Amino acid sequence: KAGVTQTPRYLIKTRGQQVTLSCSPISGHRSVSWYQQTPGQGLQFLFEYFSETQRNKGNFPGRFSGRQFSNSRSEMNVSTLELGDSALYLCASSLAISKHNEQFFGPGTRLTVL
Amino acid sequence: DQQVKQNSPSLSVQEGRISILNCDYTNSMFDYFLWYKKYPAEGPTFLISISSIKDKNEDGRFTVFLNKSAKHLSLHIVPSQPGDSAVYFCAASPGNRDDKIIFGKGTRLHILP
Numbered sequence A: 001k002a003g004v005t006q007t008p009r010y011l012i013k014t015r016g017q018q019v020t021l022s023c024s025p026i027s028g029h030r031s032v033s034w035y036q037q038t039p040g041q042g043l044q045f046l047f048e049y050f051s052e053t054q055r056n057k058g059n060f061p062g063r064f065s066g067r068q069f070s071n072s073r074s075e076m077n078v079s080t081l082e083l084g085d086s087a088l089y090l091c092a093s094s095l096a097i098s099k100h101n102e103q104f105f106g107p108g109t110r111l112t113v114l
Numbered sequence B: 001d002q003q004v005k006q007n008s009p010s011l012s013v014q015e016g017r018i019s020i021l022n023c024d025y026t027n028s029m030f031d032y033f034l035w036y037k038k039y040p041a042e043g044p045t046f047l048i049s050i051s052s053i054k055d056k057n058e059d060g061r062f063t064v065f066l067n068k069s070a071k072h073l074s075l076h077i078v079p080s081q082p083g084d085s086a087v088y089f090c091a092a093s094p095g096n097r098d099d100k101i102i103f104g105k106g107t108r109l110h111i112l113p
Helices: none
Strands: A005-007 A010-013 A019-024 A031-038 A042-050 A053-057 A064-068 A074-078 A087-094 A109-113 B010-014 B019-025 B030-038 B045-051 B056-059 B062-067 B072-077 B086-094 B107-112
Touching: A005 A087, A010 A019, A019 A087, A019 A109, A031 A074, A042 A064, A042 A074, A042 B086, A053 A064, A074 A087, B010 B019, B019 B030, B019 B086, B019 B107, B030 B062, B045 B056, B045 B062, B045 B072, B072 B086
Parallel strands: A010 A109, B010 B107
Antiparallel strands: A005 A019, A019 A074, A031 A042, A031 A087, A042 A053, A064 A074, A087 A109, B019 B072, B030 B045, B030 B086, B056 B062, B062 B072, B086 B107
16 A cells, blocks of 8 residues: 655745645545644644545644645645745645544655745 | 653664653643654654553553653663664644644654664
8 A cells, every 4th residue: 555645755945935735645544634844843733634624723824724635635835935934844644533543644845945 | 832842852872772762741631642753754653652541552662651640651662773763753642532633842862883
């Protein structure tokens, strides 16, 4: 069974631009969560989607948004990029939204904002 | 407000010895705890978990201990192997089914030859 895939793996943007990251969950998984990882802050939760609905949202500004499609694939978008948005963005999928469901992470998208 | 704290950014342990990674939490509503391991250029992978109704869970070389009164959990790796060198994240989940999992900042473990 294929794991969680994220595209692109690396991305370089400039301040003010916008970016869209994509995540394909493990087949059969209906929940997708997004995290931002930075050296000083560890893994910070962005949002979680289940059945195309946002079920949870972290403490990030409205520039960060996401969506989930009917095939459970998810995208996240960051508008008006800032230098501080440079980070590794991780996507994780799980069978359902239950907190006891193990999350499977993708390799991440490394975003650099210049 | 950091609800899950891993106060040691890094830890070095001799191969073959015991590695102990610590994690403290502040929210008494957390009732499920997980450890994830992360290698460079890869996403985190699930290692072991423990429910608040238990105080110990063991899986091979990995054992997690939970002290609810102290709001403290620890991951023991015995014996430590070179492949254990990675970043370890502690995570906690509150009792509410719909609440998000909170991760700590991670501890980088170096296994020395």
